[in-house]
Amino acid sequence: MxxxxxxxxxxxxxxxxxxxxxxxxxxxxxxxxxxxxxxxxxxxxxxxxxxxxxxxxxxxxxxxxxxxxxxxxxxxxxxxxxxxxxxxxxxxxxxxxxxxxxxxxxxxxxxxxxxxxxxxxxxxxxxxxxxxxxxxQAPLMTRTTLPSTSWVSIAADLLGPLPTGEHLLVVVDYYCRFSEVEIMRSARA
Incomplete structure (x- = not known):
C-alpha cells in the first residue's frame, strides 16, 4: 500500500x-x-x-x-x-x-x-x-427513417417570443413535410 x-x-x-x-x-x-x-x-x-x-x-x-x-x-x-x-x-x-x-x-x-x-x-x-x-466538435447529424404513413412521426419546435410577445408552435410531419403553425400568446404548457 x-x-x-x-x-x-x-x-x-x-x-x-x-x-x-x-x-x-x-x-x-x-x-x-x-x-x-x-x-x-x-x-x-x-x-x-x-x-x-x-x-x-x-x-x-x-x-x-x-x-x-x-x-x-x-x-x-x-x-x-x-x-x-x-x-x-x-x-x-x-x-x-x-x-x-x-x-x-x-x-x-x-x-x-x-x-x-x-x-x-x-x-x-x-x-x-x-x-x-x-x-x-459539433455532434454529427443523424438521419431519421422515413415513416410509412403521415402523422406517425412528427417534429415540434417553439419560436419566440416575437416582438409582439407571441410565440409560434411549429409542428412538421416527417412523412409528407406538412407543417402546422399555431400562434400562442403564452409559452407555458
Missing amino acids: QSSSGEADEYVKFVAIAATPGSLTTRGIEEESSRYEELRRVWNVIHSGQSRDMPDEYRHLFGELATIGYISLRGYRIVILRYLRHRVLALAHEGHQGIAKCKACLPSKVWWPGVDCDIERACHTCRGCQITQLAN
Whole structure:
C-alpha cells in the first residue's frame, strides 16, 4: 500500500514540474545563441555583408535579417534557431489552444524556416490537442427513417417570443413535410 501512495506522489510531482511554464527571455536567447555555430555564421554574414557564407535556409532572407547583440531579427521578429524551437513551440502550445491560436500568437513574435509546418505538426501529434479538439466538435447529424404513413412521426419546435410577445408552435410531419403553425400568446404548457 505504501508504494502505490509513493508512486502517486511521484506522479503528481512529475505533472506539476511538467506543467510549470519555462520562460524564455531575450537575454537567455542571446546567451544560448552565442554558443552555436549556426547563429555565429548568420551574425558574421550580416555584419560582413557577404551572403555567400549564409546558411542555406537563411540565404533568401539576406536583406531582411538584422542583429542586436547575438539575437538575429527578421523584421521585428526574433529568429529562433534549431536548438530552441522545441522549447518555443512548447511555450506557445501551452494550454492546447490549437493550430489557429498558435499560428496567431507565435509567428507574430518569432520566426524560423517552416514555423507554420512545425506548429501544425506539434498540434496534430499532441494528445491534449486531439482531446480538446474532439470536445469542441459539433455532434454529427443523424438521419431519421422515413415513416410509412403521415402523422406517425412528427417534429415540434417553439419560436419566440416575437416582438409582439407571441410565440409560434411549429409542428412538421416527417412523412409528407406538412407543417402546422399555431400562434400562442403564452409559452407555458
